[in-house]
Amino acid sequence: xxxxxxxxxxxxxxxxxxxxPLQRGVRLGPKAARLLYLTVLGGLTFLVIKSFxxxxxxxxGFVLQSGGFWSYYYTAAGLHAFHVMAGMGVILWVAxxxxxxxxxxxxxxxGIYWHFVDIVWIFLFPLLYIAK
Amino acid sequence: xxxxxxxxxxxxAHGSAHGPGDAHxxxxxxxxxxxxxxxxxxxxxxxxxxxxxxxxxxxxxGVALVKAYMVAKNFMHLDIEKPIVHWILLVALALMVLLYGxxxxxxxxxxxxxxxxxxxxxxxxxxxxPHEAGKHEKPENAEHGKP
Numbered sequence: 001x002x003x004x005x006x007x008x009x010x011x012x013x014x015x016x017x018x019x020x021p022l023q024r025g026v027r028l029g030p031k032a033a034r035l036l037y038l039t040v041l042g043g044l045t046f047l048v049i050k051s052f053x054x055x056x057x058x059x060x061g062f063v064l065q066s067g068g069f070w071s072y073y074y075t076a077a078g079l080h081a082f083h084v085m086a087g088m089g090v091i092l093w094v095a096x097x098x099x100x101x102x103x104x105x106x107x108x109x110x111g112i113y114w115h116f117v118d119i120v121w122i123f124l125f126p127l128l129y130i131a132k
Numbered sequence: 133x134x135x136x137x138x139x140x141x142x143x144x145a146h147g148s149a150h151g152p153g154d155a156h157x158x159x160x161x162x163x164x165x166x167x168x169x170x171x172x173x174x175x176x177x178x179x180x181x182x183x184x185x186x187x188x189x190x191x192x193x194g195v196a197l198v199k200a201y202m203v204a205k206n207f208m209h210l211d212i213e214k215p216i217v218h219w220i221l222l223v224a225l226a227l228m229v230l231l232y233g234x235x236x237x238x239x240x241x242x243x244x245x246x247x248x249x250x251x252x253x254x255x256x257x258x259x260x261x262p263h264e265a266g267k268h269e270k271p272e273n274a275e276h277g278k279p
Contacts, residue, residue: 119203
């Protein structure tokens with residue numbers, strides 16, 4: 001479970017680096033695209049870990065109706081996962097354009113969205129896994 | 133948004149004179165920032181293990197605030213945005229606190245001035261089917277059975 005924020009942050013750092021090719025004043029769309037693909041890989045890692053975690057919890061008998069905490073846990077983490085999946089789709093779209101040096105302004109926009117989702121997880125993590 | 137718009141070769145990536153793509157944007161060491169975030173993560177995990185309530189609150193949620201600030205400042209480039217963006221963010225945060233403050237008493241308290249939750253409230257909070265009470269409930273330590 002503690003690997004989750006690492007995967008989220010790992011994808012976050014690639015998303016952070018996404019602007020470097022643009023900041024250097026050179027059209028390095030392909031490089032930005034590669035970093036965006038790595039970001040998607042980080043998101044995918046997060047989703048795989050979540051799927052294993054949920055499978056384990058459900059097999060243990062902890063389901064959505066098992067109590068207030070579990071209701072909150074599945075709803076919050078599930079909604080977060082949906083946002084991650086949506087972000088991954090949009091990032092792939094933007095990366096494909098960036099590869100051709102097109103629509104590079106979208107790189108920053110999608111990055112802001114991705115980091116917003118990251119910030120949500122920063123607060124969900126202690127609420128779901130640490131606070132007792 | 134035009135379909136063929138390209139980022140300018142110099143200056144901005146999205147057209148703002150002070151945008152993140154500004155050639156004069158502050159240099160950021162993203163690896164260093166990531167390292168700090170990882171270190172803070174360790175603090176937020178280890179701190180609550182001490183079992184002291186105020187330490188847990190500070191290390192878990194206080195550190196989360198710091199991490200969120202770092203991500204917003206460095207990765208979302210909030211520090212080079214226009215002041216109005218900061219104000220919008222502050223208003224959103226204030227509304228969030230207001231929402232929590234308005235809802236929390238109803239959720240967390242069992243009774244108040246002139247009202248009291250009926251017995252079925254907490255019952256239904258535990259299980260979706262009252263006649264199946266206890267069926268899904270875990271043992272006493274279930275609360276610590278968080279993932």
